[in-house]
Amino acid sequence: MDPIKLWLVDDHTLLTEALTSRLAAFTDLWVAGRCPSDDPRLPIRLAQERPAVITVEPESARVPTPELFATLRAAAPEARLVALTGSKDPERALAAARLGADAWISKASGMAHVVEVLRGVARGDAWFPPRLLGTVLRGLREDVTRSTDGPLDALSGREREVLVCMVDGMHGPEIAEQLGLSTNTVRTHTHSVYAKLGVHSRLQAVSAARAAGLLPRPKDPVQTS
Structure with a gap:
């Protein structure tokens, strides 16, 4: 039986080198390649190698998560995506699931668990940590049951x-201040908005919102003396 072909996407080179070395001990797994998220050759290399499983660290990626996942999906449509990450945020796990992640593994996991999940994902299984699974399942279920009369109806109140704020021309830090959120939380909601609207950039999200009738709010008139 041919080994399971893996590809590692992570901007921390030392980590991928160490993981490649440890995975070499398992004869049924083969790391065909590794690269950072912003490698311009990534799509071509994935299309050539056609890995069965791609591990990706979305938290430290230099490419926005929706764009990165879209690139991976387009270049290797049959590959299974595994978020191998240091994040324990349920909302980020949900955002990854919405973007097509088949599994979410903590970097703190032992090698035996990592290998078990990689093998399972290659067989068609999915895996999210039990403490995150409730949020992921509820979010995905809400996506299915929520009214779809318009493109914005799938958004939660906070995502809307x-x-x-994006339509009003605000950026991350401004949105965080306006809504009383952390910048990381705003980033998570932004990625979720992208996924639900089927877009991959801020510009596309704003365009979709405007097309759906969501226009900039009128600004307060400037007081003049």
């Missing part, structure tokens, strides 16, 4: 607030 973030989108409104």
